[in-house]
Amino acid sequence: MKLHFIAIGGSAMHSLALALQKKGNNITGSDDAIYEPSKSALEKQGLLPEKLGWFSEKITQDLDAVVLGMHAKKDNPELKKTEELGLNIYSYPEFLFELSKEKTRVVIGGSHGKTTITAMILHVMHYHGKEIDYMLGAPVPGIENTINLSDENDFMLIEGDEYPASAIDLRPKFHLYQPNIALLSGIAWDHMNVFPTFENYVEQFQIFIKSIVKGGILVYNEEDETLKNLAENTENQIRKHPYFTAEYHVEDGETILETSEGDMPLGIFGKHNMNNLAGAKWICQHMGIDEDDFYEAMMEFEGASRRLEKIYENESGIIFKDFAHSPSKVKASTQAVKEQYPNKKLIACLELHTFSSLNSEFIQQYKDTLGKADEAVVFYSPEAISQKQLQPISAEEIKLAFNSPNLEVVSETGALKKLVASKDLKDSVLLLMSSGTFGNLDLEEVKVLF
Template identity: 50%
Template structure:
């Protein structure tokens, strides 16, 4: 097949393009800007567009399909040409579903933790030599790409995102997948640019439950009040199973899961991860793995990129890097690090970068989310607000929303770098959380240059 990607540089898009090329499809693509690591990976696989920008002449009658990324606009000239000449245009999730419609589909959904749960399921399946396809939202150790589509696997595991499918398909991605087995970690209002009220946002998850195939299976976190309310009203032909938090004990900074009178050392920590693991265990059990085999596999689980990823450490301090940006994710991540290392000072640095986090109406959702941080730092770039066409935010407004001192708010990369340089790594944990780029600061290079983290 000949397949063209509009906006090939996206994180998910470029991984699908690579996966299809490795399946011997003829793949081309375009984009108006391609950043790292997509650029290097596309170049390595011979898929980096020769020039940036859109060219409708790339869209020809011999194409079998066009896959449209969210970065493109609905008036994209290549999209308009494809629609004009009748080339089939797929959204990313629609194409995945079409390729996997005859497989057993597992979908992990939720406002937070879905990447971690998906990666736990994937690690356990691979550790137990079970063949499967997948799509996950982060690079995982031991997996070359974030997407695999094969002819051999009879099971596929999808991370189910509630964001829109494409510029011309305004349904949430996860409504495409029609799972046989599903999991929901919880519901916490997000993506306010497309779901302007919490009611509209929560409704997407009700629709997701409705999309599970008849006689399917759903496991869900019982500690989430919004999810619990939704499931209390649920009537349908599904098997539903709530899950909670695995019991643990901490010995010398290492978490042990306690289950059925056995102890399993695991490299991840925090209540949110023990909830994630409980849900992943239920899914793997439905796929034929015993709980004992699953927890044994978790001993070697490395986690997903930028999910409490350790960037540097010495014997008494650690720098963690995390994707957390929504209020629920932020609070869970801070709480987990503080609870695991109660004797260390916690410096927690958050970048506000998403539409939701920079929205004045949404900002009060962050109140007291950083209360367990000994030293909070909140960074936002006023230029990003202009780029996203959002109203300006004052330091006082951000300070009041978080209920932290105005001195904890920084608005330039130079201020942020000075704040980070001032952190002395002596009985200190530094937690850096962002879905952006920290105003151009390469945090990995910054860590590598710190003599006190060798």
């Protein structure tokens, strides 16, 4: 096929473009901004656009289809030309569905844990030499690509998020996959700019459950009451398999999973990850991996990239970097690190970076999320608030929202570095949580402080 990608520089978009070119398709693309690692990957395979920007002349009648990325706006000149010519337009998830219509689609959804659960499943499959197609939301150690497409594989494993499919299709991506097997890890309101109320957010998961093909399977976290209610009351004719957190204990800084085959040491930790593991086990069993083989593989699982990633350790302390930014993720990560290192001082540092986290109404959702930290710091950028056209928030408002009068609030990167440098870091763990960069904080300079 001859395909053109509008907004080819996106993480998922560029991976799909590369995978389709590898399969022999003729691929072109455009974007007005392309960053690493997408830029180098596209350049290596000859797909990097010669010029940044949008060029309507790239849209020609001989294109079989145009794939539209979320970064492109409604008034994009290439999109307008596509519509004028009456060409086939697909959002990323729509096209992924087209590629997997004849396969068994396994979709992993939920407000939290979906990247880790997807990574766990893929790790187990690779460990046992079972080839499957997949789409990952983040890189996984030991897995070269975030997407794999073939003609012969039976399964297509997809990480399904609830963000809109494209500027002209605001349906959540995971509504478009029509899974044969699905997992939902939990529901915790996020993305306030897209889903203005909790009820509206929950409705998206109800629609997802309805989208599972008749006779399909739903694996769900029964510890989440909202999710449990949706699963138990759906009228969709599907099989339902609830799961709950696996039994474990922490011993000398190591998490031990308690199984029917005996105690097993793991390379991951935290109650939330033991819950993720329980869900992944169910999915793997539905994909032909038995329980013993699942546990054997999981002993070597190191986690998904940017999820409680240990970036530094010496005799004095440890630094973790985590993608956590929503209230449920922040609370889970903070609790996990404190449980794993109960004898070390936990310094939890959170950046408020997303639209929701910088909203004066939504920020109330962060109450007590940093409660397990011995010392807590919140960083935010007034410039980010201005760019998102939100009302300014003060340090006092943030302290009240977190229910933490001793919370230290910083709004400049230089001040954040000085604050960390002023602390006694002996026998401590520094947990950096953000979907951003703490205002381009140099992590190498932070490591020197330990």
